[in-house]
Every structure is written in structure tokens, then in C-alpha cells.
Amino acid sequence: MTRDGLNTLKEIERKVSKLREEAERLRARIINFYRDEEDVLDQEAHIRLSYAGAAxxxxxxxxxxxLLGLQKAYDAEKALMDTYDGLLNNKSNE
Incomplete structure (x- = not known):
């Protein structure tokens, strides 16, 4: 992988991390909406909101x-890149 590819992978990792945080906030918001904030009178609506929160x-x-897969892929690619860089530096020093 090129350095640009490695940077792109890191950028994707950051976006997935933000997506996870947003999903956690949305889950809490959905649950709070139908449990605490609003009087959901229709049983079907209550069930659907409950399913949405669970989903x-x-x-x-x-x-x-x-996210863990992306982090492991990044670490593996970075380690390989560092190894190649180290071999190239050793070869140029000889």
C-alpha cells in the first residue's frame, strides 16, 4: 500500500469511529424519545420505535x-511499510 493509501485508510478509520459514536448517540436519543420525552400513545408506534432503538x-x-478490522489492516500495512523502509535504508547504507 502506498503512503496515500495508508492515509486514506486512517481517514476511513476516523470516519467509522465517528459513525460509531453517532450511532451510540442516536440509540440513546431514540430510546429517550419514546420512553421519556414523548407520550407515544399508539402501541404500533411504540413497538416500531423500540425496534428502531434495538436495531x-x-x-x-x-x-x-x-473499526477494529480497519485498525488491524492499518497496523499490518504500516508494519510492512516500516519493514520495507528499514530494509531500503539498510541497503542504501551498505
């Missing part, structure tokens, strides 16, 4: 898994 809650671990 967002289920998404958070998936986003976390994606």
Missing part, C-alpha cells in the same frame, strides 16, 4: 467490528 443498538457492535 441501532445492534449496529454499534458491527460498526465496532468494522
Amino acid at each position: 441501532v443498538q445492534d449496529a454499534v457492535p458491527c460498526i465496532t467490528d468494522a
